[in-house]
Amino acid sequence: MEIAGEYLVKDTGKTKKGYEKLTLTGTYTDERGKTEKINIYGIQMDEEIFSVGDVLSITGEVLPFDTPTQPGGYNEKMYLTTRGFDGKMFLHGAKKVGEVRTPAVLLAHTKERIYTVLREILPVEESAIMKAMITGDRDDIEEMTEDMYRKAGITHILCVSGLHISLLVLYVKCFIEKICKRSIRTTAIFTIISSLGILLFMGFSPSTVRAVVMILVAMAGKVIYRRTDWLNNIAIAALVILLIQPLYLWDAGFQLSFLTTLGIYTGSRLMGEAESKMGKLLRYAGVSFFASIFSFPVAAYHFFYISPAGILANPLIVPLSSLLLGFGILAAVLGLFCMPAAVFTAGSVYFILQIYEKICMFLGNLSFGYILVGKPSLVQVLLLYGLLFGICLYRPKKKERFALCFCAVLLLGTMVGNKIGKRENTVAFLDVGQGDCAVITTADKKAFVIDGGGMPQVELGDNIGVRVLEPYLESLGIGRVNGVFLSHPDYDHMTGLLELMNDMPVDALYVPDYPLTAEDWGNTLLEIVEKNKISLYTVKMGDEGGTETIGKFRCLYPMEKMYLSTDTNAASMVFTYTYGGKTILFTGDLEKEQENLLLRRKMNLVCDILKVSHHGSSGASSEEFLQTIHADYGIISCGRKNFYGHPHKETQKRLEDAEMEVIRTDEKGSIFVTITASGHMEIEGYRERKPIYERIEEAMETRAIP
Helix, strand or coil: CCCEEEEEEEEEECCCCCCEEEEEEEEECCCCEEEEEEEEEEEEEECCCCCCCCCEEEEEECCCCCCCCCCCCCCCCHHHHHCCCCCEEECCCEEEEECCCCHHHHHHHHHHHHHHHHHHHHHCCHHHHHHHHHHHCCCCCCCHHHHHHHCCCHHHHCCCCCCHHHHHHHHHHHHHHCCCCHHHHHHHHHHHHHHHHHHHHHHHHHHHHHHHHHHHHHHHHHHHCCCHHHHHHHHHHHHHHHHCCCCHHHCCCHHHHHHHHHHHHHHHHHHEEEEEEHHHHHHHHHHHHHHHHHHHCCCCCCCCHECCHHHHHHHHHHHHHHHHHHHHHHHHHHCCHHHHHHHHHHHHHHHHHHHHHHHHHHHHHCCCEEECCCCCCCCHHHHHHHHHHHCCCCCHHHHHHHHHHHHHHHHHHHCCCCCCCEEEEEEEEEECCCEEEEEEECCCCCCEEECCCCCCCCCCCCCHHHHHHHHHHCCCCCCEECCCEECCCCCCHHHHHHHHHCCCCEEEEEECCCCCCCCCCHHHHHHHHHHHHCEEEEEECEEEEEEEEEEEEEECCCCCCCCCCCCCHCCCEEEEEEEEEEEEECCCCHHHHHHHHHHHHHCCCCEEEEEEHHHHHHHHCCHHHHHHHHEEEEEECCCCCCCCCCHHHHHHHHHHHHEEEEEEEECCCCCEEEEECCCCCCEEEHHHHCCHHCCCHHHHHHHHCC
16 A cells, blocks of 8 residues: 555564664555554665654555465564554655654653663663663574574563563562561562563563563462462463454464463472482572473474473572573663763673573584474474373373373474374475575485575575575475575575575585686685585586486587587576476576577486476477477466566467466465375365465355354
8 A cells, every 4th residue: 555644653673684674653644535543664765763652754565564475484564463554655755844852752761871881781682681671672683693682582681581581570579578568568569660661672572571470460469469360370471462363372472472381380380399418409500401392392383493401400500590581671770870880780681691502502412402304294293292281280190190201202203203194295496586506305305406596686695595405405304405406696595505505414416517607606605615624516418317216317418519609598407307107397597599409419318397497488388399399388477567577478379379377486486296106196286275374264254154
């Protein structure tokens, strides 16, 4: 929809690319004259920087949120919708026309002053961590730091979690009760007030709301002299959040927050009370164990990994968190009045964070510390939690508990290892926009990548390899690639592969045996191959490889002693992949001239699926070539509304005349071809796979009301 008018800046931040992101609120009037309040996720593309409280005059189109087009993709729609946004907008030419001063604006400016203090008294990375712990803003944390904490199983430290809220409230409670010598009832009232203040300051994330609601219920019980139950408090907190935003039920943060809390409750209940120091230590370690175990299935479902290292890390990290948070807040407050005192206090913060880093590095390097398991099915996750609750909460008899434990271990094994009964290979044509990328995965978790896509003017480290290719492989539990095929060295085929080879173990790289390619690789590719000790092979017509379980690869092009064209597309490697009697022909960006060379050699080009050359360009896929290969399906990889107009109408007409069913990534998202060893083949587009919450919503809308 098109909007024009004045909008208030409610919040600011930074995207990973360094652009300013704004939360804008204002009113929108539709064609029928109906006015409604809307919140816009704005990305400021110009150099001018805006602040909270600024009133901007903006004009432009509000865009819908993106949905993932491949497994493992970021669900922008789900994430931003649950945060209250109605659409996104790329701002060009926005002008400040005024400003307002409200309590919310003053609060935001106070946060900014705290950010400034932290940046002045701590090194860059340490200040970013403390900023996240105190205010919930994680924009400045480096990816390397997040990865280190993730592998150690303590990412909850890098955000405002229930742990931090509980510690802050504990400080307030102890101060009022122990130092001010107030009654239990008075202490509870002041604790409720301070909890609400903390909630306003730190924001309304699921974990923050959950912790505050649980504290409010517990303190309200003390005010009216009633005992509260922890399990009831958890249920009330969940109900409050879901009444405000039902979609939070599908949010990873919501699920992890409540399940981890249930794990703590379960561990506390099973471990019982302890009096000796050793008993208390064992009880503490046991509670940490149950908190981690309860988080594993949902962590695997959303992030494709589990971190057993967290079982060891949390008993070491959590006790220091109270000191870290206390010193951090004290340093930030002192910095508003006396900078030397803040710098002195910050020394303790830096020291504790260095301990954190040493612990994370040690545990993250353990072979069992971080396990990539892939995305389990929703049924697996639900069954695992059913078994966990059956084992831990309902205390069945010994034999029944043994049976439940056995089932849980077996189910966990299917999640971590191969899928039981799976005997099919999958060829995924990933939606990488205007580019090519295909991934072949086998039943025994072998993986081969054919081209990697790539976006122009986007730096390595934030391109297709990181955004699309690696998350897809991780969602399958694949942490090592057996072979990578580069059809030719154009950026929209090569860039994602550079990132993949730099981030994930790759056994071999296969490139066409074509002299032009060697000149066009560039230093980056050669440096990555050498640094990561990747075997490099050149491939030409007649080369073959593969096995019965993996499938057979056969190279058709390039040929030996070829004429050297100045067009890199002429270097495109052409090969077939055959499994279960089905054949897929990969053609890169081959043009008509090279297609004619293949036809004149009278090679066997018959296939079941054609990866249509050059994104459906009119300069490829000649009529004679299409009639020769006899393909039933043609798959075109191209970007939505791409600059080149791919696929061209002439090519689409030739594909139709060849009686070929055309499937496009710009229409279907990623396209998956599953082939069984017996030769059964199915083709499905990712956009046809609707999330369960959308299926539930559709069922509710279509069901007749009696």
